Amino acid sequence: MSRILPQVNFIVFLVYLSAVIYLFAYKTPTPERNLCVSIVLCFALWSFCEAHAHLSPTPERALMWFSISSFGWIIFPLPVLFFYLAVTRGIKPNFKALLVLSFLCFFLITAQWRGDLINEVARGPFGWVAFWANSPAFHLFVIYYSTILFFCAFLALKFWLNAEERRQRAQGKILFFTVVAGFFVGTFSDVVAPMFEIFQVPPVACLAGLIWLAGMVPAVTKYGLLSLELGYFKDLYERLFEFTPDPLALLDERGIFLSANQAMINSLGQKKR
Template identity: 20%
Template sequence: MSKILYVFSLITCILYLQVGLYTYKLNSKSKICKLFFLLNILLSIWSFAFSFEYLAESSFDISFWYKLSSVGWCSFASITLYLVLNLTKNKFLNYFFVKFLVVLPAFVTMFINIFFIDPSVTASGFFPSIISILDFSYNFIYLLLSIILIYFWGKKSLKLKEKKQARLIFISSVISFLLNLSVQTILPAFGIHTVHDSGQFCALVMVLGVCYAIKRYQFLRVPSSLITEELLTEIMDLTFIVDTDGNITNVNKKIKDILGYDSNVLTNTSILDIIKEKSIENLLVDIDNLKNTIRFNKITIFSSYGESIPFSISVTPLIDSITKELLSILIVGHDMRIVENLQNEIKKHNLTSEKLKKSNEKIEHINNKLLETNTILKEKACRDGLTNLYNHQHINELLKLELIKANRSKGALSLMMLDIDFFKVVNDNFGHQIGDKVLVTLGNLINSKVDKIGISGRYGGEEFIILLPNLDLDKAYEIANDIRVSIGQLKFEIDDLNITVSIGVCQYDLKETSTLLINRADNLLYKAKKNGRNRVEK
């Protein structure tokens, strides 16, 4: 039985590590992801140590593995509660003493178990009983409180996505909680003993539930930095970028001119603080179903002076072209006082229908401009900001589409991976601005060479990728050599700056995955590096 538990506990340890790493990679900048990753690390330590404790025979081995495992199980309840407080955006986290109280029991119980508890010795008396009761109470109360917070978070939320997230996490947490309580406390109270110290197995249910909620409903936010200052400047009307919670993340300079607000004053405040309209509030409640631009002919917006100003506004969802997830919403407002003054002038001076027509053309021009801006935003989302080639994510999606086409037509498809030789030396000797210039120049050259026959992208750093549909390996090899020679002939008007590249070229084998195809090209690229650089390997 001990060997079975040993194997099962090791498998559990590996699962925790995989789940933690997978979630962390989804958004490494997210505090929730970092906390969930830490929780999985602690659970993996718990499982790893217990796997060896199950097989330990000497009192020293039993004590060592027990004390190591206490790092995991003593911290589990505190980190879980802290994670839930962050996930539910609990206002009590603003107070330092609350954070202190959340993590304090973890350190206290860990200290006691490491320095005062010896599992190899059967203890009896008042002190061990008190320690056992305190440990049970700490874990029971913290985990139960976490479940309650998740329940009320979902119940109070007005957003369907958050309700689904909360329901999934709540159900998996309750199952994990009740399973652990039954195995560790309730069944032993009735004389039914199952697996001793099996909490690390029960916690797996909750962790998998949280992981699925992260993957399925993507409650990790995409940063609003995708919307550049350049684009905001181009829009001449009042403009807000609002996140999916309804908070303002960015504004343009017209805010100061028209409403009198400084941009830093409005950042992170609710859009409903200045647009107090029921229609906008209802739109934010049902924001997950916002798929197309919605226009409002007359909406009142309050200035910093308390003045109510009429605007016609458009609300445009900014949607990721690959994942189809809503990133933010773009609210553009046109000051209706101009239109109202124009209408008054029409009535006063009995303007002709021609002036009315021009007014309509002006409004139509504004609408067309909004549509053009939305097109620019969508295009920016799939382009590399420096070279303007397709970015890593988008080129991978295009590769998958090309593989589907190649499988259907049984036609040829070649792939090229290109890397600048000694690029770090360029940055170190000439500076990063020159390094950026080299990347832009190479990107332009590559694009000019394959623009009509293939697709080019920046794969990362100084590495580029080129897809060549309907071209076999020999033809792709010729194009690669042409690119390599052309790059070697580039002049940058800087002494001693000569750029060469190494290239790996391979042809797609039918039914091969995109990952395997890229790995083959990558291996050939490194072969070119190994064989002296400034060469093509196929």
């Protein structure tokens, strides 16, 4: 059993890497696309290092790989936050907020290398089990990532409930459920289970990113997430669409109307709902 998890981690690393290549090759280079790439790269680094950690022959080597992986599992909430702000609110990253959160990430990474986060490992049925130190740095880390992910869930939920178009409602629903599911799966497997010595649960937090990535596939390919009408370009797109004198409409692949501007509504003799 101890060989299965490293192999799964490495396969997932290849999946993350493929997703990065796809985003670079086929998606328009918007800031949202770049933030999405940053998130996936964090999970890729995390999975790659965890694969090596579970294959390590000694606890010292395993702890070293867990510490290297901290660059992934500590930094990833940062691009997640700015990604959700971009696609749900069209808000650009604030320099002061970015600076403060980057400093917090630096502090937490150094805390990991000092042994104030993961400070001990032991052999379990699925490989090395990482144990958390009962330290202020650990509690700060839990507050840091929990607050960001819950705030992202709130942004997605609000976007979902307030969206007027079916496509945007689908985007909001996917953004909400994937971040919530990933949070609970990762927290239970990598934080709660080791604390209560539930060794039958494999540490799969880095694999929980697949939940989010699996949601991004239909969100991007079917519902147009990361397209130019979202995020920073949303206001400009909506103004151009609404006030163009020519009739314009967006239809899905089945020919069903997703949205129409005022000129199209007037030409059809309908009223805007």
